[in-house]
Amino acid sequence: MSRPVRALAAAAAALALVSACNSATPKADGPGGIGEGGGAVTRGVSADSIKVGGIVSMTSAAGYSKKDTDLGAKARYMRANAEGGVNGRRIDYIGAEDDGQDPGKNLAAARKLVQQDKVFAVAPMSSVTFTGADFLEQEKVPTFGWGTLPSFCGPRYIYGFNGCLVPSPGGTLNQTWPEGIAQVLGGAAGKSVAIIANDSDAGKFGIRTFEQGFTSAGFKVSYAKASVPATAVPSDWSPYVKELLAGTDGKAPDAVVSVMQTPNNIGLFTALKRGGYKGVLTDPTDYDPGLLAKEATKQALDGVHVLLQFEPFESNDPKMTRFKADIKAASGGQDVPLNMHMLTGYMSADLFLSIAQKAGKDLTLAHFQNAAQSFSDTDTLVGDRAEPKGQKDSFGCGALVQLKNGTYEVSVPFKCHEPIPFK
Template structure:
């Protein structure tokens, strides 16, 4: 098995810690209250929280709106009086540039210099600061699509753990949603493509099992696309994919990559005359519709969501839209990054509220152990279950004619064992 993200995390952490020994990690900026609890970042009237987000990347892909989503949720909490009388002092998100060294540096800055109590959101596929934050006992919230959110006691995925280790489970929302779109899986074939990095390797391992368990025949499953830059020539990938079904094209092409890669892949696939299903877990962003070339490349694509679609008119969704509008100061196109920030903040707030007035890291962790609620925009949340498996809910939306429509309604599915 290739090295895990955690192995790379440990290596990068060791190098950086060696070069920054003058900043002792033994204290991490922590303080102890009169009862012996760790109260770093907590005062009588405030709780300091920071974020880490890939606002800039080498490919041009940005998650900057994750910060807006978190800010919107924290501002509503503060307007309602905060958490047991304490306002959330949100310092904003550090930009890690999707760079491992910068991710760890951002984590160290937030803990040792800014002395935050928690990090919400953490949104980057390069989470090299994970081991440091776990060691420093910093509650950290993000989208559990990478291994560090699966297992460590202080790291929480707002939708649960979505890339579990063996012994955990896999959510079935993607293949089950496609079964609705394709009117069943019997005799249907899928090809899966991901980036050549640890996240891509985990994705292939996960979804190969997931689609097979749902009754699909997986004809191709590889993480071979360079993660450092978008290919100019996709012919080698399209040729392999479109001949994978015994020399024929599969019924569906599944991309587990970010938007710039999906645009390139799907454009190349369409040029071959392919008429099957195209799907990915990334491109739910109305902002993409402002560019005609992008809109054309992604037209017809079914996008997996781990939360309620914006097109759904539930009370929670209406509140989300109102909060984003108020914080942005105007109507802005909604996207999944906003939801990532919002729901990361929302889960933090829910646990902090349960922890009560005497907020310490210890009381927070005690509140998290056994926390549960129902009917949220990511389904029914439960801890510590969510640190081992996903909450199991999802939907599919299809971009068609310049607008998104729900192609498989938001629903929770029974998970399968991850082997």
């Protein structure tokens, strides 16, 4: 990954430049639109606005959509503007580009936002592919999203709204999921889990991280494979069910952990239930009341424990009440079903806004990055936040909810766990 180049100038030259350009239109010198002089133009920042865009998988070949991520971001920016903006500047949110979960389109969307729309930041970025990461880092574009991809862990300008969830060796792993499932099962001692993911880079990395996490929590991992095709949902799940239930010793695992999206989970969980499996089913994606509209979907996901890395919607926390009010306002006053994609967009925008506020009235890329280097706050919908810690480690908080009789119930309350070293 390319490293940003910092322009250096002598103090005398800078003063001369400021004096010479005092009555002229300044130019943006760097790839990020940041000039060397005090009057230089910052890409996407004017006297009264900050331009922000997003990249979201509105559509996909499998029919899965994260479109409500865009609504969540819009809701947070609307409230910011209603409260006077960020240090007097309103947020000009131009909406999100649809990458269709296609790597080529993801990069194209990043290029468009920077080169044509000239945004200051990308918030949110929500997709299972992030081929635009290198370009955004090279162009020094602050980018915010769900840190479930390696690109959110390490780069200087890319931030996960709840930290880095797929770290490199030397980082840490969030233990919410293993500790939560241990609580559901009454302890991890003597219990086994089977972990399954899509055959993709993200899926393989997920297997690696969660296998270590569940093992560290005291579970025996009887199966851990990224074996499901990433491009299409299987029509026959029986081979996968047979492997999962056989484990390593012929005994069915106490829990099946799916690191996949909704269409795959519906197929897998339905097949497991038809095969007589009675253990715990769990995944990190199916917290969406909209899924309950279809009877078949509701039955397939009934009993499933879903990992959350934020306060559940069922919480009475005042911050959740405010989130719901913001979503309603952004929806034109309608009561729309809430889902985790909305929260992803909302909290991506929230972290960007919080750092921008700390950067002060003179918003430049340098000032934004300096603010991020010492940023921290507490008691948010994703727990306590800190940067640059979040570019290496998870914030360590989360909860589990269970779909039960057509409604979601909190099965493990929101809590922060001590992360473990990733090896």
